[in-house]
Amino acid sequence: MISLWTVLILICYPSRGLLTVAYTLEDEQNLQTALLSGYSKGLRPGRDRSFPMTLNMSFGLLSIKEFDLNTGKFSLTGVFQLNWIDERLSWNPANYNQTNSTVISQSLLWLPDLINVNPYEEITGLRLGLSMIVESTGLCNWYAIQTFETVCDTDVTNYPFDTQICSLRFYVWSYEPTDIDVVFVAPKVVLDLYSENGIWEIQDSATYTKINVYNYKEIIVDLFLKRRTSYYVVSLILPLIFIAFLMGFVFLLPADSGERVGFSTTVLLSIVVYLTIIQDILPESSEPNVSTLGFILVTFVVNGSFVVIAVIISLRIQSQSCQKAVPLCINRVALYLRRRRKTKDMVEPLDTKSELNYEDEEEKVTWHEVAKCFDMFCFILLQIFFFVTSTSYLIIVNT
Structure with a gap:
């Protein structure tokens, strides 16, 4: 032949x-x-x-x-x-x-x-x-x-x-x-x-x-x-991951800077732009399966929407009047976090740690302190969500 x-x-x-x-x-x-x-x-x-x-x-x-x-x-x-x-x-x-x-x-x-x-x-x-x-x-x-x-x-x-x-x-x-x-x-x-x-x-x-x-x-x-995949990793995956990673850092911005809402909405719009790009590339059919990356982007969009809402709630907490009492359950949580923070910050000999004085435990917390605790909680929660989502996607596409 x-x-x-x-x-x-x-x-x-x-x-x-x-x-x-x-x-x-x-x-x-x-x-x-x-x-x-x-x-x-x-x-x-x-x-x-x-x-x-x-x-x-x-x-x-x-x-x-x-x-x-x-x-x-x-x-x-x-x-x-x-x-x-x-x-x-x-x-x-x-x-x-x-x-x-x-x-x-x-x-x-x-x-x-x-x-x-x-x-x-x-x-x-x-x-x-x-x-x-x-x-x-x-x-x-x-x-x-x-x-x-x-x-x-x-x-x-x-x-x-x-x-x-x-x-x-x-x-x-x-x-x-x-x-x-x-x-x-x-x-x-x-x-x-x-x-x-x-x-x-x-x-x-x-x-x-x-x-x-x-x-x-x-x-x-x-x-x-x-x-x-080299082109897509450099131009699509990595920028998307870093943009989603930035989402949680909005809660580290000072509340009085006035940039929190603008920062969170800008990041959200950036993710929406990537979602639009992906929709233009991929077919509209749902068989056999929809792209996992599409689901991840939609998840990031939903997450970004909740971040904007959480930022607004945080600013509302910051603006509460000092004369308005903090609810008892929130007050207890804030006192517990304050006690944990002071325990870690204090450096005392081992035999004197049992004598730590927490006289300020019965003090009432301010709305400003409540807002700081809320911001830290949201930041940690968002970082956990980001790492879990990103890791799950990489595992799925490589199996």
Whole structure:
């Protein structure tokens, strides 16, 4: 079976590459005239019709042209390499001055009708190919190069750390399974001439056939794609994480600075902008799953809304009149926190710690002290929420 590199050499060097040949133009012309005389390209090869004709096949990927997650359009350029035996095209090389092979236009010979059954737009056949290389044994080598546009069902659950499986699916049209037997000679896609894509990395591939529910053999080429994440980590994930991390620090701003509400709403709007960007990139479908990153962003938006509310509540506590008594339950909590703080701040010998005097425990706390305790509680709670949410997301997308 001739490799992809060989066919390129044959294209670049019409005189069969760098090999020295003895036959002349007249020899090859006489050969093709004899081969095509009475040849019917509408009849499949194979003298014994009780046995299927074997169609050997392999697929070489040249480039990934486009992959649109919104529409599911997957476009790639590749080469199908097919060969089969056509007894009508065999000859004795000695009769034609040792002519062992010839190149014949594909429009003059029989070709298998391979139809793409999962196209993005119109159903197309595999017809765009190079001229066919025919050997003296009757072996026909056909290289069909084409840009294929197919529908690829995307799963954006782990975006932008997602992997996708996209397939090319073909049928041999107009023939029963007993007429043609398709066999892949290579279990994977040939990547010798592949040009790397800047967004998608090919993790694995598979080429195989299977019998569908209608008892027809389906030709399948699977590509397992993994997104290159460096760009998304730098431009999306890290900025989002740092913006969400800043959310809790609004409670460390002095209340009399007048910047708390503006700070919290600015951070909230920044997260909303990222949510809008993600919604523009990802498809609108909910199957099989919605992006985990979308859920995280919505969680951050809801969290930011509660932060704005908590900031307003904190400012309201700060502005309470000194004559207004602090409720007893709040007063007890504030006294407990004050006692804990003083215990940590005081440095006394071990034998005198039992004699610590908490005469101020019965003192009444002020609304200003209540507001400070509320701010510290909100800050700690937000940092715990941030680390739990971020860690959970990273665990989910890496499992």
